[in-house]
Amino acid sequence: MSGLLLVVLVALIFLILYQVGQSSEKIATLQGEEEFDNKRNKIVGYSMLVLFAMFMIGIVWCHNYMIPLMTPTAVPASDHGANYDFMFEVTLWVTGAVFLLTQFLTFWFAFRYRSTGKRKAVFFSHSNKLEMIWTTIPALAMAVLVAIGLKAWFKMTSPAPEGAQIIEITGKQFNWISRYPGPDGKLGERYFKNINEENNVIGLNWDDKDTRDDIVILNGELRLIKDKPVELIIAARDVIHDVGLSHFRMKMDAVPGITTRMWFTPTITTDSMKQITGDPNFVYELSCDQMCGKGHYSMRAVVVVETQAEHDAWLKEQTSYYSQGPGKPAEAPKMEGEEEGAEEIRETAMVTQ
Amino acid sequence: MSNETQHSVDTHEEHGANIHTSGGHDHGHDHHHEEHEQHFFLKYVFSMDHKIISRQFLITGMFWAIAGGLMSVFFRLQLGFPEDTFQVLSTFLGDWAKGGKMDPEIYYGLVTIHGTVLVFFVLTGGLSGTFSNFLIPLQIGARDMASPFMNMLSYWFFAVASVIMFASLFVHTGPASGGWTTYPPLSAMKEASMGSGVGMDLWLTSMALFIVSSLLGGLNYIVTVLNMRTKGMSMKRLPLTIWAFLFTAVLGVLSFPVLLSAAVLLIFDRHMGTSFYLSEIFIAGQAMPNVGGSAILYQHLFWFLGHPEVYIIMLPAMGIASEVLATHARKPIFGYFAMVISILGITVLAFLVWAHHMFVTGMSPFLGGIFVLLTLLIAIPSAVKVFNWLTTIWKGNIKFTNPMLFALGFVSLFISGGLTGIFLGNSALDIHLHDTYFVVAHFHIVMGISAFFGMFAGVYHWFPKMYGRMMNKTLGYIHFFVTFIGAYVIFWPMHYEGVAGMPRRYYDFSSWQSFSQFGDLNKMISIAAIIVFFAQLLFVFNYFVSIWRGKKLTEKTSNPWGSTTLEWTTPVKPGHGNWEGDIPEVHRWAYDFRENPYDGSDFIMQDVPIDPTKEDEEH
Numbered sequence: 005m006s007g008l009l010l011v012v013l014v015a016l017i018f019l020i021l022y023q024v025g026q027s028s029e030k031i032a033t034l035q036g037e038e039e040f041d042n043k044r045n046k047i048v049g050y051s052m053l054v055l056f057a058m059f060m061i062g063i064v065w066c067h068n069y070m071i072p073l074m075t076p077t078a079v080p081a082s083d084h085g086a087n088y089d090f091m092f093e094v095t096l097w098v099t100g101a102v103f104l105l106t107q108f109l110t111f112w113f114a115f116r117y118r119s120t121g122k123r124k125a126v127f128f129s130h131s132n133k134l135e136m137i138w139t140t141i142p143a144l145a146m147a148v149l150v151a152i153g154l155k156a157w158f159k160m161t162s163p164a165p166e167g168a169q170i171i172e173i174t175g176k177q178f179n180w181i182s183r184y185p186g187p188d189g190k191l192g193e194r195y196f197k198n199i200n201e202e203n204n205v206i207g208l209n210w211d212d213k214d215t216r217d218d219i220v221i222l223n224g225e226l227r228l229i230k231d232k233p234v235e236l237i238i239a240a241r242d243v244i245h246d247v248g249l250s251h252f253r254m255k256m257d258a259v260p261g262i263t264t265r266m267w268f269t270p271t272i273t274t275d276s277m278k279q280i281t282g283d284p285n286f287v288y289e290l291s292c293d294q295m296c297g298k299g300h301y302s303m304r305a306v307v308v309v310e311t312q313a314e315h316d317a318w319l320k321e322q323t324s325y326y327s328q329g330p331g332k333p334a335e336a337p338k339m340e341g342e343e344e345g346a347e348e349i350r351e352t353a354m355v356t357q
Numbered sequence: 358m359s360n361e362t363q364h365s366v367d368t369h370e371e372h373g374a375n376i377h378t379s380g381g382h383d384h385g386h387d388h389h390h391e392e393h394e395q396h397f398f399l400k401y402v403f404s405m406d407h408k409i410i411s412r413q414f415l416i417t418g419m420f421w422a423i424a425g426g427l428m429s430v431f432f433r434l435q436l437g438f439p440e441d442t443f444q445v446l447s448t449f450l451g452d453w454a455k456g457g458k459m460d461p462e463i464y465y466g467l468v469t470i471h472g473t474v475l476v477f478f479v480l481t482g483g484l485s486g487t488f489s490n491f492l493i494p495l496q497i498g499a500r501d502m503a504s505p506f507m508n509m510l511s512y513w514f515f516a517v518a519s520v521i522m523f524a525s526l527f528v529h530t531g532p533a534s535g536g537w538t539t540y541p542p543l544s545a546m547k548e549a550s551m552g553s554g555v556g557m558d559l560w561l562t563s564m565a566l567f568i569v570s571s572l573l574g575g576l577n578y579i580v581t582v583l584n585m586r587t588k589g590m591s592m593k594r595l596p597l598t599i600w601a602f603l604f605t606a607v608l609g610v611l612s613f614p615v616l617l618s619a620a621v622l623l624i625f626d627r628h629m630g631t632s633f634y635l636s637e638i639f640i641a642g643q644a645m646p647n648v649g650g651s652a653i654l655y656q657h658l659f660w661f662l663g664h665p666e667v668y669i670i671m672l673p674a675m676g677i678a679s680e681v682l683a684t685h686a687r688k689p690i691f692g693y694f695a696m697v698i699s700i701l702g703i704t705v706l707a708f709l710v711w712a713h714h715m716f717v718t719g720m721s722p723f724l725g726g727i728f729v730l731l732t733l734l735i736a737i738p739s740a741v742k743v744f745n746w747l748t749t750i751w752k753g754n755i756k757f758t759n760p761m762l763f764a765l766g767f768v769s770l771f772i773s774g775g776l777t778g779i780f781l782g783n784s785a786l787d788i789h790l791h792d793t794y795f796v797v798a799h800f801h802i803v804m805g806i807s808a809f810f811g812m813f814a815g816v817y818h819w820f821p822k823m824y825g826r827m828m829n830k831t832l833g834y835i836h837f838f839v840t841f842i843g844a845y846v847i848f849w850p851m852h853y854e855g856v857a858g859m860p861r862r863y864y865d866f867s868s869w870q871s872f873s874q875f876g877d878l879n880k881m882i883s884i885a886a887i888i889v890f891f892a893q894l895l896f897v898f899n900y901f902v903s904i905w906r907g908k909k910l911t912e913k914t915s916n917p918w919g920s921t922t923l924e925w926t927t928p929v930k931p932g933h934g935n936w937e938g939d940i941p942e943v944h945r946w947a948y949d950f951r952e953n954p955y956d957g958s959d960f961i962m963q964d965v966p967i968d969p970t971k972e973d974e975e976h
Binding site (some may be wrong): 006007014020021022024025026028029040041044045048049051052054055058059062063066067069070073074075077078087088089091092095098099101102106107108110111113114117118120123124125127129130134135138139142143145146150153154156157158160162163176177179195197199201238239241242243244246248250251253254255256257259260261263264265285286287289291292293294295296297298299300301302304 | 543585652692718743751785898
């Protein structure tokens, strides 16, 4: 019923507006089209100035409203992040200057050169000098931006430094699984045909001795060490996912059949970040940034940045995945620590299908 | 066409309106009579008149714009009010929104179809299909397209593609739901998502037919522009609209086949057990047999069209804006030659930048570097165009008609959306911004709204030629102000959300500590989106009412904007064949906006001969 009312209401408004429009055109014929057009042109001309003023005020207002809301990810938590923020700022200044200039000119020229009924347009059809100027200046600006950009790009995509912490992270519908090398410092082989949901969720090859001490965390938690480079080895089990680390300004796809990598150095521990953001519950979050299906929006994992000592203590408490599964066949395998949200989604997915 | 042939056509045409455009002079009978007798179906449905076909494209495009817009209203309700339920959702979506709360599956389905139809059906079919069809013959001085039959087929392939896409909304597993880019493996396996079932097959079939439509149209446009210009219409006298349509068609013809091959390989992977895109997948409790394929291969093929597609959308809008700005500022377009060169530059570069959509796929960093360089190069021709538009209105005599306002809005939006492309094209910045709301804001402003503004400018400008009547101006002003302000209100704050890292294609943000604080903002955006949607309905209302009720043009007001181009030399309502007598001969370029030595007006039409004794000369 309310739907019908809405339709009627909208139709009515349209009709009223149309009648207003029709009558204004009648008035135009009565007053003389030209005079009416000139009058309207003047009003719309001034409205260009109003529009520009609203635009600028809106931008400032929006900025002031948004900045406090952006606190959780405002401070970059990695060395690359600091670099990114610098680059973002440079690009913002360059584009911001062009933005203000060209937007101002668009609205100002529209207002300034509005037809008054007496004005005559100047015949000015080309100038090679002007074209040269505004080809060269953007070219130079782009050269600077490309140079800064490529420097950062080649640094972030260079091979990870030796001695970097290594963690594997695997995406699947719809949660993350992380793997740590264990005492031998090596991640053992995995192959998708070895996967079983019970005790080998990422398909480790138990014949490879290196897998025996690997630690698998089923909720995908990443535990990084402050000021120590970390290399993420990224894999996907089913469809394409993406490891998005907004606080660290990093992102990399997880592609089935392909192993991707990225590395960076975390610089702020979770505890310090709690103080910086003033939020005692602050956690770093890992988000899936590539459309992966129905539960895409819930593919969340927590990232912890801690000191070496804290990390070592945590590591000591972990047992190898092998010892929980095939290494301990007497005990029923259990799914530990999986996120409730993800579990729930899988269940609903099954029901729907 | 050589002058000689042209001459023979001209002589022949003295016999009356010849609707045949090619080889018509071989058999010289009069078609005037035949035209009047044409059956309704032949005249309005299976028409071969480019003007009717263009209206078919436009109205089909409008249907899809409303459908796609309504979808965005629905998913904006979910994004703005994730806690609430809406009666309207269960009315429209039925079991997909039991109790008025939409299911994630249909949320993703709507997002996917919204993107697909807006990009392809509205801003390619509706924009290029409408204006290339309408303006190419009229502005170059031809009686119709090179192949009117192929042109008709082009529309009907589009219509069938539309029907299939629309039908996919009603299958029980829902429409395709992997995003408009439909990346495999998600789109390749029905186990991966409900939308990857029958809905995906229909999506692929529909797209394949759409590509056929686009190729038939594009080839026709190219051949027509190159071969069928009237006497005196040299390439350097072409209006910029025609240059834009020509390069748009070149882009489409060279890149759409690649998408077709991507789609065909995807069909093979889905149904014939091939592994082009699939490798080492464990899904639904089973390891799939496929090994050796590459999911990234699809992305390369997709974006090889996908990026030129952006310019397939932008170039016609740029061409229309150039024409409208010059006409309504009563000033020649500034830097005509530079404009043509920059369109050419954009066309060439459009093929060399596709992998900037793939910086986060783990591609070779060296390759990434090359794509950064080539991508940022596009900023140069784009900047040249903006400065030329600004100089065009500088010291003009600006008439704020409906089309002019939309053309000015186009420039503003193109600047805003273009500049954020400089962030995204730079890989080191893109890594963080990729797939966030920053991208959503960027492409909606630059190739969504600004292309729409180009399209609106075109509709308001050429409506009088299409129907011999004017659209209602007051409704046009309301449409402009609501849409322009609304567009910025919707998309400007999204940049901030993106900078904060908020991912796109999320159904709900409430469980995220980093992104849930934008709830109020998302509400505001949703409300603005709904208002803007209704403003578009007002435009559609205005369009249809004006077809029958708009102010009629008379012989005297048959060129209402004082344009210089050939379409305004036709009768108020041109029949099939466009000109009743001879096709006019062209004597000057398309932008002779200066004091007319013959009648004292402020423009000289292209078909006015040059009389050197009157201080008139070719520009």
